Amino acid sequence: MDALSKSDPMLVVYTKMDGRLEEIGRTEVILNSLEPLWITKAMINYQFEIVQPLVFRIYDVDTKYHNTPLKTLNLAQQDFLGEAFCNLSEIVTKFNHSLTLNLRNGSGHALQGTVTVHAEETASSRMAVDMQFHCLNLDNKDTFSKSDPFLRVSRLSESAVAIPICKTEVIKNNLNPVWRPITLTSQQYSSKDDPLLVECFDFDASGNHELIGSLQTTIAQLENLYNSKAGANFYSHKGQKKLKGQLFLDKFQEKVQHTFLDYISSGFELNFMVAVDFTASNGDPRVPQSLHYIDPSGRPNSYQQAILGVSEVLQFYDNDRRFPAWGFGAKIPRGSVSHCFNLNASTNDCEVVGVEGIMSAYSSTLYSVSLAGPTLFGPVISKAAEIASHSVQYGNNKYFVLLIITVCNIYPHVTSVQKFYPSIVVCRMELSPTSKKQKILL
Template identity: 65%
Template sequence: MKFRCSHLDNKDLFSKSDPFLRISRIVESGGSVPICKTEVVNNNLNPIWKPLCLSVQQFGSKDNPLIIECFDFNSSGNHVLIGKLQKSVADLEKLHKDRSGANLTFPSSHQGHEKVLKGQLFVDQFCEKQQYSFLDYISSGFELNFMVAVDFTASNGNPRSPDSLHYIDPSGRMNSYQRAMMEVGEVIQFYNSDRRFPAWGFGGRTGDGTISHCFNMNGSAGAFEVEGVEGIMSAYANALHNVALAGPTLFGQVINTAAEIAGQSISYNRNKYFVLLIITDGVLTDLQETKDALVRASDLPLSILIVGVGGADFSQMEVLDADNGRRLESSTGRVATRDIVQFVPMREVHSGQISVVQALLEELPGQFLTYMRSRDIKPHPLHVAPTSA
């Protein structure tokens, strides 16, 4: 809905009011609970606000009464009431259809009476959209495609040494890298029909003697996909025998490669959404290049889960996660379309505070839905087989 007001009373002495709207739902006890508010329009008695989105969960039913209050904003927090009215969502829809305004009222000194004001509220836009859930998409055939990238930098320690983060224990006890690949892969492969996953390494010296920041873990020059989680685990063990640990720690190339695959899929299959798992032990050398890659990738059907292993300082990863509400910004000043990164330190997993899967599933559905809604991609209608009599 898009609201505007006209002829509001002025509450400021030396300028005009700075109005904003607050919408509240009336609860059973008779009180009211605020459910949303508009931005403040400065110095204006005929304000037009940006569109507001109200969900059915917020207002309950189209016939439930809502209290719409217009305040003059004060930085002290003591906002001054300009006027208010009570309307249901159905009433607001009618105002829009009739292109008519509703007069604001103001509590009068006479008890029970309200003064009708000259100021009016108008609904310039009103539209209803069905909001689909993550499950609606998955159950109608949308798929999550898993990709993994593993850190082969020297800071992990010699893989033959038991204190290395890459040590493969003969007893079968998994190291942090194996555990992260297994836990995330087993969940994601459930949402994927072909179970073929790209598996890369970065920061290692490959067979030809060059240090690569995106090489195929299975050792193949052309085919980067492996079969299932078992294929990932096998390719990882194989790479530890054939790749020398080197450095530095660079994410940019791996993210760009994953983004290229996600970008190509848009033209032929909009049912796919990609999840890149990056497992790393270290501090990034290419922080700004990584930010640039993530900002570019934020327009694509891609989410990235970074798992930090070992005891390094992972404060950079928290910056990439952008959970503080500040979206990433590229070196050219472009801001990410949406947050696509989730970071989990494996030490918190080991201490039992959180599981890798729990961390992934906390943010992935929201990231998936933000992408689908921004592209107006809807779930496929489910075809129900006719029942026989």
């Protein structure tokens, strides 16, 4: 946009929340460049279970604003160079976590430029510590027996409020207890130097556990305690008195936890499948009270909302975006009641292409079948299990998600299929014909 030199570009990252853009970060300004490589990163919490739309906008920062702090820079006073859109899941599902997007102008027309976005998981969010504690010479709080001790570990906030993050099991009748190992993640303890409170209680079935002793420490200090093989003394309430009881560490091991993104990066793939209840218990589709009612205004019914809500999240984790889609509990054209029929009306292929394919097939099926019954899930689950079993035989690195949208309880069927086909997770969304409320049960 500069007349006598190249642009001085800066990129601004937004996330879209409830239709509103929320800025999450700005890069530095790269002077005199049409191919900038920005270093500044924008931080966002990755959430698998929701769609996270991102917007990237590039501005040419005017020379007179180069000394203005980036956070206070008025974007309306800068030249807009273009923008790009994607969902966070589209980036993280790429093998190298990089995605190149075409830039568009404010009217949505394509521009010549592109922007490449790279995502990486912060190392600190993956760290965890395995620890095993034991105590010696704890004070006895019981009259006719010994204490039943357990430990509770809390993070201390800036206002000194103790926020419990972990606790051990109870060891009965023992003043020198050895507990099973516990694991604390970096999300729980924040940093190795943040204060922690370790409390030892005498368990009481009434819930009124009596404090045996406590001490304030950090993950770094616990590591030193382990390396020194020494013990740390407990203190009485509010640290008024040093007690003879001591805390020891038998194990302190830091480790990197594998996350969902590690599986995605290594080629792991989710395959999404959906089955829709077309039984008469849904109500006559011609009346507004029916869960299958198609509103002339275009407002999606409960089934359409359920399909969109789940498939829009999972679609980017399915590489070919071809989804098996079935219906059950309806009388199909020129046939009898079927408890597993292809939504696309094909006799050979059950797959549809994309979320739009599921929605289109659902609408077409609704007008071509007669709602009937009874409600039987077995044939649909068996068909899904057959597909998953076939994939396992060829060693494919896949996991299958079957969404059954229904008005009935399918719990017994879910437990049986997952017993024999652990690579399938069955997600049932139960709809209520009266309240039209939805609930997802995994």
